[in-house]
Amino acid sequence: MAPPLTLKSGRVHVVEIPVTETHSHGSGDISRLKSVILEVTTEDGITGWGEASPWPVFTGTPEANASALADYFIPNVLGRSAYDVEVFMAEADRAVVHCSEAKAALETALLDIIGKAQGVPIHNLLGGCHRDRVGLSFSIANPDFDADFGKVERLIELGLGIFKLKTGFKDHAFDLMRLEKLRNRYGDRLDLRIDYNQGLKAHVALPRLRDFESFGLSFIEQPVARDNLEAMAHFTRTLTTPIMADESVFNPREALVGARLKVADIFSLKIMKSSGLRRALEVAAIAKAAGIGVYGGCMFETGIAHAAGAHLMAALPELDLGCEFYMSNYYLTEDILAEPFPVKNGFVEVPTAPGLGVDVDRAKLKKYTLTSQ
Numbered sequence: 001m002a003p004p005l006t007l008k009s010g011r012v013h014v015v016e017i018p019v020t021e022t023h024s025h026g027s028g029d030i031s032r033l034k035s036v037i038l039e040v041t042t043e044d045g046i047t048g049w050g051e052a053s054p055w056p057v058f059t060g061t062p063e064a065n066a067s068a069l070a071d072y073f074i075p076n077v078l079g080r081s082a083y084d085v086e087v088f089m090a091e092a093d094r095a096v097v098h099c100s101e102a103k104a105a106l107e108t109a110l111l112d113i114i115g116k117a118q119g120v121p122i123h124n125l126l127g128g129c130h131r132d133r134v135g136l137s138f139s140i141a142n143p144d145f146d147a148d149f150g151k152v153e154r155l156i157e158l159g160l161g162i163f164k165l166k167t168g169f170k171d172h173a174f175d176l177m178r179l180e181k182l183r184n185r186y187g188d189r190l191d192l193r194i195d196y197n198q199g200l201k202a203h204v205a206l207p208r209l210r211d212f213e214s215f216g217l218s219f220i221e222q223p224v225a226r227d228n229l230e231a232m233a234h235f236t237r238t239l240t241t242p243i244m245a246d247e248s249v250f251n252p253r254e255a256l257v258g259a260r261l262k263v264a265d266i267f268s269l270k271i272m273k274s275s276g277l278r279r280a281l282e283v284a285a286i287a288k289a290a291g292i293g294v295y296g297g298c299m300f301e302t303g304i305a306h307a308a309g310a311h312l313m314a315a316l317p318e319l320d321l322g323c324e325f326y327m328s329n330y331y332l333t334e335d336i337l338a339e340p341f342p343v344k345n346g347f348v349e350v351p352t353a354p355g356l357g358v359d360v361d362r363a364k365l366k367k368y369t370l371t372s373q
Ligand SMILES: [Mg+2]
Pocket: 195, 197, 221, 222, 246, 247, 268
């Protein structure tokens, strides 16, 4: 007899979706979203969706992740049961180094199938729902700040109150000017943070970071290169504003090293860094044990990966600083979901329908697909 939820087929779609404006970062610009959508179907006709959202300067390339899925991970799981998801994750780690985004896509698609078969949302498979909504942060990253300032105004009217300035892609005066304008206009009504995406050289960083101490920021994210853990630890010890590690902490091993060296006050959790939701929970467990906070990060994603991230956020025992799943509603010109990703009054609402709780619009998927295999 075939095992339950036998996996019958898998397809990998590389998609490219236009965005509303270029976003600049300390590590480079984004002017379109290129992502990898995974579709896995069981013998019974249940389809699970997953997404690998690579950024070449940060995690990896779409091409490598599409190949990891199509050439390695999918052939390995066909004919086997979706319930063996954790077995497949261990096998994926042994078969392919890196490609954490492809591993996240595989796990997401299998959890989507299991959730749909059981009639429960993915967060129920992870231990339950600690929160049904999460505060949403938008990233201010348009080199044309006047345009961004207008967008901030519109988003505040929609209920958003958390904004993260991408810093370090122009000069220091530009970063200070933008924060001053936001604080002058909105006072303490806004929860403001900054993110350098590794954009500062360590030897010039400290005086610049000190200039931000008076702005009451919730955190300063990843000021220097991922590997410069000593500098990250020094900033964490020296500055009053909390330091967040993003690029410096991908997975449980790096979380352990990061906790031991106290490289940050907060870790940014991303399923694309950790190789999925369960590994992200492991990172969160290490952070909690070390007295380090966690935050809901994401890459440049469609609503599929946002939904997976929202289930992770629901399942986290502690989460204080919100999440940044803004692309689907406020950055892509159009998403591939059948219904808009659920955001209301500045909060992401955790999906409650079985599995991921979101559906893909196949016509939109086809419209933005570059290649399928
Ligand atoms: Mg970041």
